[in-house]
Amino acid sequence: MPKATSRRPAGGELSLIAGLTQELSKVSSRAVELGIGDDAAVLRVGKERLVVTVDDQVEGVHFDLRWLTTADVGYRALQAAASDLAAMGAEPLAAVASLRAPRGFPEARLRELSRGQAAAARELGCPVVGGNVARDSHLSVTTTVLGRVKKPLLRRGAQPGDELWVLGELGLARAGLLLHQLRPKLPRRLAAVAARARGAWARPRALVREGRALQGRARAALDVSDGLAGDVQHLARASGVKAVIEAARLATMVTEDLAELGDLLGEPGVALALRGGEDYALLASGPRARRPPGAKVVGRIERGRGSALELETGQRFALGAGFDHFRS
């Protein structure tokens, strides 16, 4: 589907997206193996399978220039786009980017933005091979990344009995964002985790290696970009199963100092992990026997529909519209 760019798409936006998807899905071709609807589209070209996806980073929606350098903006724009490829187990090949900036935005800072893109491109092995520059009322970067994959990992495919795995961090980047928004007074013992949190938010990394390691192990995967509570629903819906997040397991993903920082920021550990998206962790499901090294179990797949948070008491809360992850 065309994905909403606002971090928490609300009802109207979702209906708009459904409408546009309906129009665009009327046209297909032999080259299209998977169209709109997953992290990226899959194309078949000769003997190759390609994946392609587009991501927007818009000032005021995804970032605030008081909190990021323009180099950070460039860096995270490319990493965020590449994260969709990582979730499919693909290898990024190249990117193109469209850059918009207000008239009078200093040229030196736009070069700095491109230096940030280049830094991410180097780390990802994914050069920016084309672009466009235009004037706009605010800064934004639209990035399309192209990758290659043998067998794409999709959102669908999860089966009852699967474990739910997370690769990467959850909640650290969200704590970084909250630190900027709330500017709390920090005890010295939290300085280190606060610095890590700010770094995680400013310079996220697409987990390409981790995604490729899921090949042959996971049955379904996606990247956690809107928050675990929301993204786990995408996996459950696409797979036609019920996804259960176990609060106790999720809590073990949050280090003690991050939990303490979360308390101070008004979002205790598990809430931070449930709402956290911009770490660009990967969420996957697969059989226990094939769990990849480094994957952390956060729950399981059951027969049924929807998704739930399960407490140690056995009590369950639906992670549906009722859960306030749309709060922001």
Added chain:
Amino acid sequence: MPKATSRRPAGGELSLIAGLTQELSKVSSRAVELGIGDDAAVLRVGKERLVVTVDDQVEGVHFDLRWLTTADVGYRALQAAASDLAAMGAEPLAAVASLRAPRGFPEARLRELSRGQAAAARELGCPVVGGNVARDSHLSVTTTVLGRVKKPLLRRGAQPGDELWVLGELGLARAGLLLHQLRPKLPRRLAAVAARARGAWARPRALVREGRALQGRARAALDVSDGLAGDVQHLARASGVKAVIEAARLATMVTEDLAELGDLLGEPGVALALRGGEDYALLASGPRARRPPGAKVVGRIERGRGSALELETGQRFALGAGFDHFRS
């Protein structure tokens, strides 16, 4: 290079683009056969050669909603992006698009925009397989198209002795734009050409078939998107040759009724053809013996540098900074 989106990039913008290009070109990879600098980038994936390019259509820069339906905006966004692939002799495979619209922009009109994209996608055999939606102060569409090519036609490669060919129309779309801007009173005999001109501007077509027919015939090619006078310089510069446009030959490309319409709009036939860009014609050079059917000769390639307009008297005018094609 990152291409400027404003229709007539001026000095400052060109220096910005050069700066960004310099930063981004520092990163390459084995997959990149041709990076920033031509109509599209060329990637090598297994035995396949892929081309990829991005194009922006921004309200107030590229279009005015008083003159286009939102369906037209969607249609021309995809065609304009595909035109860069046509110029390389490539076959479009798929596109992704990022759509931005002001809050409150009617959902029905955005669906209409997607219907326009779908209509172009159907004609081009190039489905839109992914997208993004975001809020912005004005309407815009950023389109990335991906294509496949055996041997890409580049801007470089023109040789002294080559003919200069144009495929498609020149100046008709510009007349369409001027009709909207100037709203002149038209004599009835010009109604038909005026309708054609408005249609050419609202619904341009990427000349994919014509571009593929240039394979094995042309030595260099690009699409005329910023105006022939400017684009011929790109070909001359990239090829290290002098390009000479012959005014008398160019005049034969302008039909009598279009020339009359041009007079009425204050841009006589040849000026219309020199400034015209949004017809998305193709400009190519190649040996006379390999001239493709339908190509119109508009000049020739000589030893030297730069580009010139040659009158029948033999008098020449440089098509450089001196030529006022930056007027708009």
